[in-house]
Amino acid sequence: MGIEIERKFLVNLDKWFPPDNGLVYRQGYIYTISGNTVRVRIVGAQGYLTLKGKTKGQTRSEFEYSIPVEEAEEMLQTLCDRPFIEKIRYKILVGNLTWEVDEFLGENKGLTMAEVELTEENQDIILPEWIGEEVTDDLRYYNSYLVNNPFSQWRT
Amino acid sequence: MGIEIERKFLVNLDKWFPPDNGLVYRQGYIYTISGNTVRVRIVGAQGYLTLKGKTKGQTRSEFEYSIPVEEAEEMLQTLCDRPFIEKIRYKILVGNLTWEVDEFLGENKGLTMAEVELTEENQDIILPEWIGEEVTDDLRYYNSYLVNNPFSQWRT
Numbered sequence: 001m002g003i004e005i006e007r008k009f010l011v012n013l014d015k016w017f018p019p020d021n022g023l024v025y026r027q028g029y030i031y032t033i034s035g036n037t038v039r040v041r042i043v044g045a046q047g048y049l050t051l052k053g054k055t056k057g058q059t060r061s062e063f064e065y066s067i068p069v070e071e072a073e074e075m076l077q078t079l080c081d082r083p084f085i086e087k088i089r090y091k092i093l094v095g096n097l098t099w100e101v102d103e104f105l106g107e108n109k110g111l112t113m114a115e116v117e118l119t120e121e122n123q124d125i126i127l128p129e130w131i132g133e134e135v136t137d138d139l140r141y142y143n144s145y146l147v148n149n150p151f152s153q154w155r156t
Numbered sequence: 157m158g159i160e161i162e163r164k165f166l167v168n169l170d171k172w173f174p175p176d177n178g179l180v181y182r183q184g185y186i187y188t189i190s191g192n193t194v195r196v197r198i199v200g201a202q203g204y205l206t207l208k209g210k211t212k213g214q215t216r217s218e219f220e221y222s223i224p225v226e227e228a229e230e231m232l233q234t235l236c237d238r239p240f241i242e243k244i245r246y247k248i249l250v251g252n253l254t255w256e257v258d259e260f261l262g263e264n265k266g267l268t269m270a271e272v273e274l275t276e277e278n279q280d281i282i283l284p285e286w287i288g289e290e291v292t293d294d295l296r297y298y299n300s301y302l303v304n305n306p307f308s309q310w311r312t
Contacts, residue, residue: 030207031189036235038186038194038207049205049221051186051194053234061234065205065221078209078217079192 004052004062005121008141010132011101011112022088022103028080029144037144040075043089047072059121083107083150085143095126107150113141160208160218161277163292167257167268172286178244178259184236185300193300196231199245203228215277239263239306241299251282263306269297 027041037052047069053061076084086105091098097116104111114131135141140149183197193208203225209217232240242261247254253272260267270287291297296305 030192030194032194033187033189034235034237036186038188049207049219051205051231051235061230063205063223063227063231063235065223067219067221071219074217075207075219079190079207079219081190 004060005118005123006060006115007118007125007134007136008138009114009127009134009136011114012130012132013112016101016112016130018088018090018101018103019092020090022090025087025089025102026076026084027086027143028076028082028084029147030079031081031144039144040072040080042069042072042076045069047075049075081147083147085147092128094128097125099128104146104151107152108146109152111146111151160216161274161279162216162271163274163281163290164294164297165270165283165290165292166288167270168286168288169268172257172268174244174246174257174259175248176246178246180242181245181258182232182240182242183299184232184238184240185303186235187237187300195300196228196236198225198228198232201225203231205231237303239303241303248284250284253281255284260302260307263308264302265308267302267307 023043025041025043027039030038032038035054037050039050039052041048041050047067048064049067049072050062050064085108087102087108088105090101090103092101099114099116101112101114113135116125118125139145179199181197181199183195186194188194191210193206195206195208197204197206203223204220205223205228206218206220241264243264244259244261246257246259248257255270255272257268257270269291272281274281295301
């Protein structure tokens with residue numbers, strides 16, 4: 001656990017092809033007054049409970065725990081705010097870094113975003129050719145923002 | 157996990173004597189917009205992360221996970237709202253039920269409260285002689301309320 005440093009990019013859909021079937025992620029949030037994040041996530045048969053602090057630069061504290069999937073489902077149904085986020089996540093190794101590409105479903109369909117986790121700020125990275133605009137600092141692309149402001153309703 | 161049914165009482169300090177040294181509990185909250193509870197607790201060398209739904213009658217959904225104490229401490233320092241709650245908890249078996257008596261410290265000094273967890277609503281219970289007024293339905297006695305409205309500042 002501890003600190004998470006990551007950069008986020010839009011994906012250029014003309015150049016991006018899924019490497020496999022990916023995994024379906026379903027997740028909900030419990031909104032906090034401080035702006036810290038409490039997230040319940042289900043990936044296949046595994047549940048996760050995650051707490052994240054607010055972002056400072058590219059850095060964010062993160063604590064994630066595996067929990068029984070039945071409990072995650074019960075928490076989604078009884079404790080989490082609606083609607084939920086659903087997406088397919090693909091993982092792609094480029095050089096020595098793993099990129100996570102999220103293809104959003106439901107109200108956020110049309111949005112595909114790539115994230116890479118770094119070991120230090122200002123680390124040099126190789127950008128795959130399907131990488132588009134960087135959105136690391138754009139709060140609209142937070143999953144927790146997309147819940148109430150889905151991509152399909154954005155005016156560009 | 158699942159559902160918690162409990163009743164809360166004030167303790168009559170003229171009749172109550174601690175059975176042992178008890179255990180020191182230190183806990184903080186991340187306040188949510190929905191009113192659901194996210195709590196980080198440290199008891200000795202063990203950390204806990206707990207999510208609770210809002211109370212309906214005597215019933216409340218609860219999910220509790222053991223976490224490393226260093227992570228609980230880091231979450232208290234970086235994610236939880238201030239101030240924290242500190243108390244000494246004593247456990248006392250009366251009949252076949254375990255009572256938890258909390259002697260609050262710091263800003264809540266002077267408040268001692270007893271809780272008992274039941275297996276069903278309307279269950280018959282034996283009240284120990286040191287039990288005072290029932291406060292199950294009094295929101296002021298929630299730990300999460302006491303954080304910002306400590307007992308020492310109440311006007312009675």
